[in-house]
Amino acid sequence: MSSGKRVCVIGGGTSGLAGMVQLINEGIEVVCFEKEARVGGIFNWGEDKNGVYDSVILTISSMLMAFSDFPSDDAKYWTHEEYLTYLQDYCKKYELDKHIVFNTTVTKVELRADKKTWLVEATSTDGTKHSGVYDSVGA
Numbered sequence: 283m284s285s286g287k288r289v290c291v292i293g294g295g296t297s298g299l300a301g302m303v304q305l306i307n308e309g310i311e312v313v314c315f316e317k318e319a320r321v322g323g324i325f326n327w328g329e330d331k332n333g334v335y336d337s338v339i340l341t342i343s344s345m346l347m348a349f350s351d352f353p354s355d356d357a358k359y360w361t362h363e364e365y366l367t368y369l370q371d372y373c374k375k376y377e378l379d380k381h382i383v384f385n386t387t388v389t390k391v392e393l394r395a396d397k398k399t400w401l402v403e404a405t406s407t408d409g410t411k412h413s414g415v416y417d418s419v420g421a
């Protein structure tokens with residue numbers, strides 16, 4: 283059931299993805315802006331060359347890295363590529379992509395005069411401007 287609330291999530295990294303699922307489960311409308319072309323955040327290594335390096339292996343085992351609502355059958359230390367695949371599978375399970383605006387950077391977050399809602403502005407790489415009002419913003 284819809285709560286009538288609307289939340290903006292900045293970034294489709296580990297935190298943003300897990301947060302989105304919790305919000306959706308609460309019936310909250312979610313819009314996520316992700317500046318890169320795909321999810322994964324720091325583990326989105328590839329074309330975007332984010333902050334990991336080629337030989338990175340996670341320091342926490344897959345049993346603890348996996349979200350409790352999407353446990354893994356693996357019992358190993360994932361490579362960054364395996365973890366990225368896991369996060370992409372998590373998105374598929376919860377159909378998160380339909381809530382994410384990719385290639386779009388949030389440029390402004392401002393508390394509005396009502397002191398209750400937030401104005402969020404973002405710009406896509408193709409020049410499209412986004413402006414919306416949200417009950418809450420998370421990053």
Ligand SMILES: Cc1cc2nc3c(=O)[nH]c(=O)nc-3n(C[C@H](O)[C@H](O)[C@H](O)COP(=O)(O)OP(=O)(O)OC[C@H]3O[C@@H](n4cnc5c(N)ncnc54)[C@H](O)[C@@H]3O)c2cc1C
Pocket residue numbers: 292293294295296297298315316317318321322323324325333334335338339340341342347386387388389421
């Ligand atoms: C080499 C290395 C190894 C690591 N190993 C582990 C590990 O084994 N276990 C572990 O738990 N943690 C590990 N970490 C820590 C890891 O960084 C965090 O667990 C995790 O990435 C945090 O997720 P996050 O979503 O908060 O941030 P990030 O992964 O940084 O995601 C942030 C997202 O926000 C997007 N974004 C940023 N600014 C904007 C904007 N203005 N508008 C739109 N989008 C924006 C980015 O593109 C990105 O997708 C490691 C980190 C590094 C660098």
